[in-house]
Amino acid sequence: MLKQHLIAFVFVSCMPFLQTIYSQSLSSKLSNGVLLSNDASGKYAVIIDAGSTGSRVHVLHFDRNLDLVQIGQDFEFFEAIKPGLSSYADDPEAAAQSLKPLLEKAEAIVPKEFRANTPVKVGATAGLRLLKGDSSEKILQAVRDLLKNESSLKYKAEWVTILEGSQEAAYIWAAINYLLGTAGKKYSETVGTIDLGGGSVQMTYAVSKEVALKASKLSNGKETYIQEKNLLGTTYHLYAYSYLNYGLLAARAEILKVSRNSSHPCILYGYHGYYTYGDVAYRASAFPTGPNMKKCRAFVLKALKINAPCKHKKCTFNGVWNGGGGDGQKNLYVASFFYDRASQVGVIKTNVPSATARPLHFLSAAKRACRTKYKDIKSVFPNINESDRPFTCLDLVYEYSLLVNGFGLNPFKKITLVKKIKYKDSLLETAWPLGSAIDAVSSQN
CATH class of the missing domain: 3.30.420.150 (Exopolyphosphatase. Domain 2)
Incomplete structure (x- = not known):
């Protein structure tokens, strides 16, 4: 009987400590309100679809076998904003900065130790292609500068392009x-x-x-x-x-x-x-x-x-x-x-x-x-x-x-x-x- 009381006392005494550990463990898996996968191995990829009406970010997580791993309840993290890059034809810097909220949310999903090896690619479609003069290239260059200077993800200039x-x-x-x-x-x-x-x-x-x-x-x-x-x-x-x-x-x-x-x-x-x-x-x-x-x-x-x-x-x-x-x-x-x-x-x-x-x-x-x-x-x-x-x-x-x-x-x-x-x-x-x-x-x- 004394042994049972002792076990109960220890358990109750440790409850605050256990709750703290659980809370820390849970918060480490939460990002932007998304419960991340227990499996932090494998590879991540961040793809930004820069369409004519808006921009969308997709974050995907693959395991060692390149099978998709769930992020929260889905197999990708997805977020969208409006308007699209082509709406900033006269202000390339503003166009690039419009992607920053998407970029920040994507980076928060990818574990810190994986970010340097996680590719971030931007594919623009019809909206940019229709801009006159060199407006589209100026916007693309501003996006490249944003990724190079303000992102912790893996970046290459050729990964920011108008998709053929x-x-x-x-x-x-x-x-x-x-x-x-x-x-x-x-x-x-x-x-x-x-x-x-x-x-x-x-x-x-x-x-x-x-x-x-x-x-x-x-x-x-x-x-x-x-x-x-x-x-x-x-x-x-x-x-x-x-x-x-x-x-x-x-x-x-x-x-x-x-x-x-x-x-x-x-x-x-x-x-x-x-x-x-x-x-x-x-x-x-x-x-x-x-x-x-x-x-x-x-x-x-x-x-x-x-x-x-x-x-x-x-x-x-x-x-x-x-x-x-x-x-x-x-x-x-x-x-x-x-x-x-x-x-x-x-x-x-x-x-x-x-x-x-x-x-x-x-x-x-x-x-x-x-x-x-x-x-x-x-x-x-x-x-x-x-x-x-x-x-x-x-x-x-x-x-x-x-x-x-x-x-x-x-x-x-x-x-x-x-x-x-x-x-x-x-x-x-x-x-x-x-x-x-x-x-x-x-x-x-």
């Missing part, structure tokens, strides 16, 4: 293959990707070393279509090409141009208006009898420049080399506006992270859309945004034609429309910052 379309394409490819578990395997076991953005569309897939050595060159005669990428200890030769002006929003303008400011066979019956892209307004008026599928397809193919001269063995469209094909293109994951339109018109269910479909399904949806009057389109496709409704027929005809005539896919080929991929017990976005982080930590091995 082919770079973004390669990063999306890396992200998708990483999440699927095919990264690190031989090239023939990886999947290819098509990403349909607003201004451009990217095709990326891995090819054999033999194909890479014989790869066609770009129109400048110096660079090839192939880039080399090390991912999880495996070297890949990637065909990664970005078709500028063939993203969905840009393509609308290209397709409307074909009609030379007269009535257009892809516009829904009853709609008469304009479509503005790049500060240029294009007439978008329906035929008196409504859309004509045959003529609409002809206009789309003309905009794609399917019959442009091909200086290579085989081209996709607009005279671009197709990469040679092969096993790396056998399974395709198709993202962004392809996924969005498919989920909005019933090709796949809404809100599913991914689903399989065939290019032919886009044609079926296009036929249904093109038969629908503009006044009825909301009731037939309620999930389409109001500003997109007049172009529902045009968008779907374009997406089908891009896949089949542009990229040469069989109309019956199974493709995977993807927005998120399951990783462990979570669903992760297939966005380029994840691919950039994987590329950064892979190159450190």
Whole structure:
């Protein structure tokens, strides 16, 4: 009995001490209110996505096997601010300083002993590219100065850049293959990707070393279509090409141009208006009898420049080399506006992270859309945004034609429309910052 009282006395006496130890232990794992992982090993990466409307920071933690480790309840720490860097066109210093809050929060997440070896990369997109003169370069230099002088993270000048379309394409490819578990395997076991953005569309897939050595060159005669990428200890030769002006929003303008400011066979019956892209307004008026599928397809193919001269063995469209094909293109994951339109018109269910479909399904949806009057389109496709409704027929005809005539896919080929991929017990976005982080930590091995 005396022994039990003694144990109880010791325990009660030590409670304040134990609470202090627990509190110190917990506070050492808390940063910005985020409970950090118990595993402080492995590697971290900090990626800042400097978009046109705002800037976003992503902090990712990888273990020794380069598997993602949770930060708090998620597999990344994420924070966003507005406006974007391009809003500071006349004040580069202010542009750089706008990133400082994101940088400070990211540094607080990374344990102090890891910061010197944690890469911080800044990828700017369309907003900066559109600035006039040398404004964009001045902003980038100010950001480099900020990272060099005021950050404890690992910094290289070349890690602060405006992303080329082919770079973004390669990063999306890396992200998708990483999440699927095919990264690190031989090239023939990886999947290819098509990403349909607003201004451009990217095709990326891995090819054999033999194909890479014989790869066609770009129109400048110096660079090839192939880039080399090390991912999880495996070297890949990637065909990664970005078709500028063939993203969905840009393509609308290209397709409307074909009609030379007269009535257009892809516009829904009853709609008469304009479509503005790049500060240029294009007439978008329906035929008196409504859309004509045959003529609409002809206009789309003309905009794609399917019959442009091909200086290579085989081209996709607009005279671009197709990469040679092969096993790396056998399974395709198709993202962004392809996924969005498919989920909005019933090709796949809404809100599913991914689903399989065939290019032919886009044609079926296009036929249904093109038969629908503009006044009825909301009731037939309620999930389409109001500003997109007049172009529902045009968008779907374009997406089908891009896949089949542009990229040469069989109309019956199974493709995977993807927005998120399951990783462990979570669903992760297939966005380029994840691919950039994987590329950064892979190159450190």
